[in-house]
Amino acid sequence: MNPIHKKVPVLIHEDKPIVESLLILEYIDEVWNTTHPLMPEDTYDRSMARFWAKFVDEKVVVTAFEAMKSEGEEKEVAIVAAKETLELLEKQIEGKKFFGGDEIGYLDLVVGWICLWLPAIEQVGGMKLLDSSTFPSLYQWTQCFVHVPAIHECLPPREKAVDYFQTGLNYLRSLDASKK
Ligand SMILES: N[C@@H](CCC(=O)N[C@@H](CS)C(=O)NCC(=O)O)C(=O)O
Structure with missing residues (x-):
């Protein structure tokens, strides 16, 4: 799921991998656009x-x-x-x-x-x-x-x-x- 760096964490959403912790946080923030945004x-x-x-x-x-x-x-x-x-x-x-x-x-x-x-x-x-x-x-x-x-x-x-x-x-x- 992370063929380039072969590291965790990897978030798998709708069968697609999202890698790098900082990017995962931004992804979560954008996709689950809640009343309590992270950014x-x-x-x-x-x-x-x-x-x-x-x-x-x-x-x-x-x-x-x-x-x-x-x-x-x-x-x-x-x-x-x-x-x-x-x-x-x-x-x-x-x-x-x-x-x-x-x-x-x-x-x-x-x-x-x-x-x-x-x-x-x-x-x-x-x-x-x-x-x-x-x-x-x-x-x-x-x-x-x-x-x-x-x-x-x-x-x-x-x-x-x-x-x-x-x-x-x-x-x-x-x-x-x-x-x-
Ligand atoms: N920059 C990456 C760093 C990921 C990282 O270093 N993961 C470590 C665990 S904390 C890992 O998978 N290590 C296994 C390895 O290096 O083989 C991120 O923030 O996601």
């Missing part, structure tokens, strides 16, 4: 939401993974880089309940992984990236987000996420060891 109504706000979604995908996710898997001095540098990206997100959520305003929207769903995956990444990487004193608004947002009933109901258990990243890290380390 902002204003054109400029929509392009900003897409900008920050891309930033989260390409920078926040990548720097957090890098901080988890690196070691020694490299890890220190990677942790600083990861915190710099979180700082930029912190500025985006300051003074707001959700990225989408009073209700969760597209960008909240895109940032949502930091409520489950990030703590697991931190645990496996033996480091802390998102703490409540450095990033009070982002931390507060995580608390609001996980308490939205629709989110709360479908959060997988944290141990599953920890297992996932630990297995991935062990695999990467075994590849490194076999190269030496």
